[in-house]
Amino acid sequence: MSPTLRFVLCGSVDDGKSTLLGRILQDTRQVFADEMERVAEDSRRYGTRGDAADLALLVDGLLDEREQGITIDVAYRAFETPRRRFIVADAPGHEQYTCNMATGASTAHLAVVMTDARKGILPQTARHTRIVAMLGVRHIVLAVNKMDLVDWDRDRFESIAAQYRAEVAGIGVTKVQAIPVSALTGDNLTRRGSASTWYDGPTLLEHLETVDAERPADRQPFRMPVQYVNRPNPDFRGYCGRVAAGTVSPGDQVLVSPAGTPAEVESIVVWGGERQQAARGDSVTLTLQPQVDVSRGDVIVAAGEPLEVADQFQARIVWMGDEPLTVGRPYRMKLHTQELGATVTRIRHRVGVSDGAELAAANLERNDLGVINLATTRPVPFAPFDESRALGGFILIDRATNATAGAGTITFPLMRAANLSWQAFDIDRAVRAQMKRQQARCLWLTGLSASGKSTVANLLERRLVTGGRHTYLLDGDNLRHGLNRDLGFTEADRVENIRRVAEVARLMVDAGLIVIASFISPFRSEREFARSLFEPGDFMEIFVDASVEVCARRDPKGLYARALNGEIRNFTGLSSPYERPENPDVHLDTEKLSPEQCVKLVIQQMEEVE
Amino acid sequence: MKRYPWLSALESEAIEIMREGIAAAARPVMLYSIGKDSSVLLHLARKAFWPAPPPMPLLHVDTTWKFREMIAFRDRVAAEAGVKLIVHTNREGVDAGITPFTHGSACFTEAMKTVALRQALDGGGYDIVFVGARRDEEKSRAKERVFSLRSPTHQWDPKAQRPEPWNLYNTHLQTGESLRVSPLSNWTEADVWRYIAAEEIPIVPLYYAAARPVVKRDGLWIMVDDDRMPLEPGETPRMRRVRFRTLGCYPLTAAIESDAATLAAIIAETIATDHSEREGRLIDHDDEASMERKKREGYF
Incomplete structure (x- = not known):
């Protein structure tokens, strides 16, 4: 159990947070006589209790707060009882001041969530609970306040507590202690209430004095973010920081993250001397051996337990x-x-x-x-x-x-x-692709000459690049002029051509690129070979489909005409077979679809596989 | 610190805050008022940056009405800590003859403390200003962030404070803005005394009870520290056993009757008292919420 419990008081407007805190402070004798005189004076001016002291004015310290009778910003108050020391953050309830509430909650071990017994769980109660849970608070006290106004109705209290427990299930809160209280009368705050004999749990203060709300720190490896490098002279280089987890002693082996540089803790330097151990929460200065390169923002961690x-x-x-x-x-x-x-x-x-x-x-x-x-x-x-x-x-x-x-x-x-x-x-394909914020893959376009491969490939690349992707387009033109210059158009050369294309595409996918390969690639076996070079899902076979008749009619380069004239031998679709893909990943019928529609289909399919 | 196990946590937190401030600072400075909180702050700075001396100068705003013992103590302690001491006085104020007796406490404080501080801060161009403020001192301080933003004219805007989650202090500033950094935010008066005892930190002897020449004014014991204090008709200084809970300008800081001549006795008295330490400060009573107004104007 830590000697200081930090808790935050939250809940909706007018649930009585400041009044409750004022009451606890008064009942634990934390309020000075001259402070009380001031409160009495303020109460006559701003108070909401007639001539009685409005204890909220003990903590609502800003002029605007007293004038408006609300809490705008979080107030911190330290107090102690014989059993424990406390730092309480009194948080504003208004939705518009939620971020001030979050400031108060972020350093708390526990949250006292208040609710008005007459109103039950309000949206703001739930909002505050969700925020304190997100900020790391695991223990909650549900203080059902103003019980005096519902005649200490036990059923009312229990149904509010049950509703609250149901609402907070699954958001990371591990413990909810519900306590019926009246901030106005002080019942069940620091002393047992006479009207709630049915309640046999602890008073609020008893619970706060005994709860162990800190997250367990045992068995965590050593971690210390470096705040400041202390170099008073060339012989001394100390790394200042507050131990975030674990313990450290001279002789411990450590790593400097993120570089991963190993070193040994030489000493733990404190004012006028050295110490033999430091633990979580301690502000220390470490010296390392050898004197490695460490800067603010690095984290010194236990060797073998890298971050x-x-x-x-x-x-x-x-x-x-x-x-x-x-x-x-x-x-x-x-x-x-x-x-x-x-x-x-x-x-x-x-x-x-x-x-x-x-x-x-x-x-x-x-x-x-x-x-x-x-x-x-x-x-x-x-x-x-x-x-x-x-x-x-x-x-x-x-x-x-x-x-x-x-x-x-x-x-x-x-x-x-x-x-x-x-x-x-290791820098691998996933890392390189991640740097480019994309999934690297090969989009393999197959189809007859003039089926529309180049049109679709060009438009597809434009769309991808506009979307911030990194691409490369491989086609017969850019390969046959260089890498494949030595190859002709015999069947063997055409197979070798496709093999090289597939290997180049594989290297480029490995480099993290989206490769668009646009080749007739008429043989099923060569397309299967290409696919075999890639991880499943990284290769998409896209069939750009148009009949030979339509392609011959389109014939933009006049190739069909020359082939029909006998000027080109082994022309796919005419004098050489084209083996249609049986199960292409995408099938584009370019006789019916516009190039735009084709590209849309491809991108849709890419997103589905991602 | 064994008896009060939270003191070492408060110390570590304060050191962490100081190091964050220094890591962000281009021109840091520590406001040094010679009081017990300043003594603790300086001690923490020595610990935080050991074996280097504290990497910031001390700035003392001297109203020329400080207790004489305070000035002697200040010079000795600064030399011992190996820090540069900057002393600033509002010379125009002195030349205009402003004293607490002739102009009233409000006017005097405005000219010799608030204006003087602004002059010193503007002159130094400081971006990170360490102060010994504690949240338990009074209600508007209880609302203030650890790293508290000040406008180029040193004003605090309590309705537009930066959120300050965890220990992640946002130190980014626009031109002319500065941050008041309070490492002692979560300390109480009792913590300060216990820490002084545990660490054997030297403090100005005025904190210990001794026989001193005083007069009673408006129910408060005022010490006659030098012959500049005009006595009312019929007023004669009497020797009384008194001590000070806070130290400021002698005509504006009242003493309390006390026999507490040791730290243990002071601590016992601090815990038993039913009056706040600021009760002895005349400026706080000038009008309600006077501290918030003064802070909005740039008072520390």
Whole structure:
């Protein structure tokens, strides 16, 4: 159990959050006499309790708050009882101040969610619960307030608690403790209420004093993001940071992520000396042996327990910017001590606040919750937020206004191949294709001369490039002038021609490109050979189909005429066979379809296979 | 720190905040008021950057009405920590003859503290300004972020504070803006005293009870620190055992009667008291919500 419990008070407007906090502070003797005098004075001026002291005024500290009788921004208050020390964040209930609530919730171990016994669970109650859960809070106290106004009705309390438990199921909250209270009378806050004899659970304070709400830290490997490199003289190079997980001692073997450089911890330097161990939460300065290259933003980790490194993530986000979150707009991202550029590549969905529904969204407005895909400008070491708040939580900063525009939590990396350390992973086809943000593959167009292959291939390439894809078009013209210059038109040469084309296409797919190969390729066996060079799904056979009669009529290069005249031997469709594909991935009937329609069909099929 | 296990967590958090501030800073500075909170702040800076000296100068805004003991202490401590000490006084204010006695506490504070601070900050062009503010000091501070944005005219806009999730501090600034950084945000007065005791941090002796010459004005004990203090008719300084909970300008900071001459006694008294530490500060009483107004104007 940690010596300090940080908790956040949240819930809808007028549920009595500030009053409850004021009451707890007063009952635990945290309020000075002169403060109370001030509250009494303020109560006569702004209070809502007639001449009685309005305890909310103890914590609503801003002029606007007292004048409007609401909480605008989160107030922090530290207090202690003989059993524990507390830091409480009193969060605003209004929807428009949700991001201030999120600020208060982000550092909390536990949330006290308040609800008015007369009103039950309101949409804002559910919204706050969802946000605190997203920000990492696992323990919740549901304080059903104003019980005095419903005559301490047990059924009422239990039905609210049951409804709440049902609503929070599946959002990551592991423990809900429901407590019937009255902030006004103080019942069940710091002392047992005489009217609720049916309630045998702890008072709010008892629960807060004894709950173990921190995530277990045991058995986690050592991680420390480097905040600052301390170089007072050429002989000393210390790496300053706060231990995010695990423990460290001199002699420990470590790696510097993302580079993966190995080193040994030489010493843990503290003021005027050294220490033998540091654990999670400690701010320390490490020296390493040898003196490797380490900068702010690197993470020093236990050797053998490297951190994942990636540049694309799926993440949850609560949006806080005045401008909506927009796909493609560049933001600054701060993740532990690392700062870099980031772009939202996709909004997967917006989260319905009251029911968690996945709603389609083109952008996210202020106070919206959503799930997004995010690409960073370089690979960063990280841990999923569920494993580590310190290494998986981030903010996005608007480049134009410098505003903190969003708070996010990494769910998982999108580029599985890049797991583990950067050093450890081979640059393979998936990595190269991922850098181009596409699935590399070979689109193989087969069909008679003049069936429309070149027209479709050219248009297809244009469409793909316009969509930001990286492509290359292989056809008889660009290969026969170079690589295949030595080949003629005998059957053997034509087979060799296709073999080389297929091999070149395979290399280009390996380089991460989308290759469009446009060849008559009349023989089933050679097309099967080409297919065999690729992973399943990476080769698409596209049959560009038109009858010999139609092709001969089109005859744009006059080839059919010359073949019919006997000037060209082994002409496919006339003097040499064309084996029609039996199960092409796409079948394009160019006698009926326009080139546009053909291209659309191909792209549709590509997306289906992705 | 064994008796109060959370003190080491508060220390680590404060050090983390200082390092984040320094990593982002082009021109950092620490506001140094010579009081107990400043003493803790300086001590933490020495620990955070050891074996280097604190990588920021100290800035003291001298109203020329500080207790004499404070000035002597200031010069000694800065030299010992190996930091540069910048002392700024509003010379126009001095030349205009502004004193707490002739112009009232509000006018004096405005000219010699608020305006003087703005002058010093503008002159230095500081972007990251470390301060010893604690959220438990008063209600508007309880609302303030750890990294608190100030406009080019040093104003705080309480209704447009940046969200500050986790420990991810946004340090990006537009031209002329600055950040007030408060590493002691989550500390209480009792924490400060316990930490001073645990770390044996030197503090100005005025915090310890001793016999000092005082007069009683409006129910408060005011110390007669030098002969610039005009005495009212019939007023004669008396020797009383008093000490100070906070230190400021001597005519504006009241003493409390106390026998607490050791840290243990001070801590016991701090925990037992039913009055807030700011009670002894005259400026806070000038009008309700005076701190928020002063902060909006650039007071620290």
